[in-house]
Amino acid sequence: ATMPPLLSAIANAGRHGVLVKSAVVMERLGQVDTVALDKTGTLTEGTPRVTDIRPLAGSDLSEDALLALAAAAEHPSEHPLARAVVDAARTRGLDIPEVRDFDSAPGTGVTATVDGAAVAVGAPARLLDGATDTHSAEAAALAEELENDGRTTVLVVREGVPVGILGVADRLRPDAAATVTALKALTGTAPMLVTGDNPRAAARLAAEAGIGDVRAGLLPQDKVAAVREQESAGRKTLVVGDGVNDAPALAAAHTGIAMGRAGSDLALETADAVIVRDELATVPKVIALSRAARRLVV
Ligand code: ADP
Ligand code: MG
Numbered sequence: 001a002t003m004p005p006l007l008s009a010i011a012n013a014g015r016h017g018v019l020v021k022s023a024v025v026m027e028r029l030g031q032v033d034t035v036a037l038d039k040t041g042t043l044t045e046g047t048p049r050v051t052d053i054r055p056l057a058g059s060d061l062s063e064d065a066l067l068a069l070a071a072a073a074e075h076p077s078e079h080p081l082a083r084a085v086v087d088a089a090r091t092r093g094l095d096i097p098e099v100r101d102f103d104s105a106p107g108t109g110v111t112a113t114v115d116g117a118a119v120a121v122g123a124p125a126r127l128l129d130g131a132t133d134t135h136s137a138e139a140a141a142l143a144e145e146l147e148n149d150g151r152t153t154v155l156v157v158r159e160g161v162p163v164g165i166l167g168v169a170d171r172l173r174p175d176a177a178a179t180v181t182a183l184k185a186l187t188g189t190a191p192m193l194v195t196g197d198n199p200r201a202a203a204r205l206a207a208e209a210g211i212g213d214v215r216a217g218l219l220p221q222d223k224v225a226a227v228r229e230q231e232s233a234g235r236k237t238l239v240v241g242d243g244v245n246d247a248p249a250l251a252a253a254h255t256g257i258a259m260g261r262a263g264s265d266l267a268l269e270t271a272d273a274v275i276v277r278d279e280l281a282t283v284p285k286v287i288a289l290s291r292a293a294r295r296l297v298v
Contacts, residue, residue, distance in 0.1 A: 009293035013286045017277025019260070020286065025272040028255050029238070030290030033187045034230050035283070036223075036249070037180075038241035039195035039202060040152070042280070043209055044170040046080045046242065046262045050088035052146055052167030056138050059163040066164040068094040070156045073112040073119045076102045078264055079243065081154060082110065084168050085121070106245035107196040107219040109154070117158050124155040124165065125198060125217060135162045143198075150204035152197050175281040176209045182284035189235075194223045196245055223249035240275075240283060242267055257283060 003011070006023040013020045020026045037043050055061040061069070071089035074082035075096055089096055099112040099119075109122015120127055124143040128136050139162040143153040151167035173179075183191045192213035193206045202216035215226055223239075227249050230237045239246065239253035242263040247270045250256030258271035261278040268274055275282055 005293040005296035009289045012289050013273075013282075016282050016285050016289075017275065017279060018257075018282045018286050019274045019276050021272055021274075025255065026290055027294060028236075028290075029273070029287050030294050031236050032238040032255055032287060034189050034235040034237045035183050035187060035191035036194045036226060036230075036237055036239045036253070037191050037211070038223075038239075038243065038246050039193055039197055039205060040170060041080050041242035041262055042240050042246075042259055043173060043176050043193065043205065043211075045173055046170065046259070048080055048084040048152065048168045048170035050084050050166055051151060051169045053088075053164070054142055054146075054166070055164040056135060056142070056162060058135055058138065059161075061163055064092060064094055066156060067092065067166070068096060069114055069119060069158065069163070070121050070154065070166060072097045072099050072114045073102075073110050073121045073156075075099065076112070077104055077110050079104070079110075080170070080262065081152065081168055085154070085166065104244075106243065118160070120157040121154055123196065123198070123217075124153055127155045127157055128162070138162070139165055144200075147198050147200035150201050152201050172205060172208050173280050175279055179280045179283060180210045182281070183287075186284050186287050192226070194218055194226050194239075194249070196220075220245045220248045224252045227252045238283075238287075240280075241271075257286075 006026045053063040055066045071086045074085045102112045104110045108126045111120045142165045146167040154166040156164045194215045199216035206214045236254040238255045239249045240257045242259035244264045247266045250270045256271040257273045258267040260274045260276045
């Protein structure tokens with residue numbers, strides 16, 4: 001017997017490096033008319049590097065001490081930024097202290113107890129939350145300076161007091177711009193960028209990728225709201241993401257695709273399809289495969 005078109009399309013998608021979880025998903029992929037792309041790990045390679053280590057003037061910390069403190073708190077996290085911080089500390093040969101009470105807030109950062117001190121590491125805009133004391137003001141100014149250079153920034157807070165900022169840079173995937181162009185051609189609409197990162201770094205990267213519609217500073221539920229806004233305008237949205245913070249949007253979307261290589265388990269489980277070969281350019285390919293199969297089904 002010849003294989004039904006949707007099943008051959010699944011096999012074909014597999015050869016392109018995309019695991020499509022069912023025939024229903026294979027069919028739905030071709031209906032998509034709007035695409036929302038996550039930034040870190042989706043549009044970027046997801047292997048960010050620490051580029052700047054800036055203890056605040058008012059702190060007693062050296063660069064190494066600041067980095068070791070941040071690395072300790074980040075050690076249990078699977079977030080790409082956490083891996084960047086831990087790798088930087090290891091590269092410098094630093095001792096990374098054990099932590100207790102680790103917790104993470106998707107889209108915001110992490111908290112832990114390091115050497116008896118409460119430490120928070122995460123998005124400056126969220127952790128500072130408009131505070132105007134001298135340490136907070138110094139941290140906010142430093143973060144803004146680095147963000148204007150396109151950096152993602154991470155604030156380190158010890159016992160409630162900001163002590164330093166780390167700058168992190170990630171590269172655009174080599175196939176990002178071509179993927180954006182292909183998605184525009186297939187769906188008739190330019191894809192949008194949905195990210196928890198700061199608006200300055202997001203705008204810089206979006207421009208490199210050819211994306212004009214940028215939604216930055218989003219919490220996981222804000223990504224869901226962006227999807228719902230499209231759906232209530234009658235659009236069928238494909239979300240592509242990798243993080244724990246993307247899981248609610250992957251679930252809310254008409255169709256969700258997760259980046260497999262560095263994607264979080266939650267994103268992989270929640271998504272309808274998984275990119276196994278780590279090429280973003282497979283997204284327009286599977287949409288085209290779905291459409292071709294649907295023509296054969298009807
Ligand atoms: P994206 O949507 O681009 O994938 P996330 O929502 O995962 O980004 O993160 C948004 C922001 O929250 C990051 O830019 C960072 O400032 C902060 N953040 C999240 N998780 C962490 C973490 N483990 N360590 C440091 N900062 C974090
Ligand atoms: Mg991400």
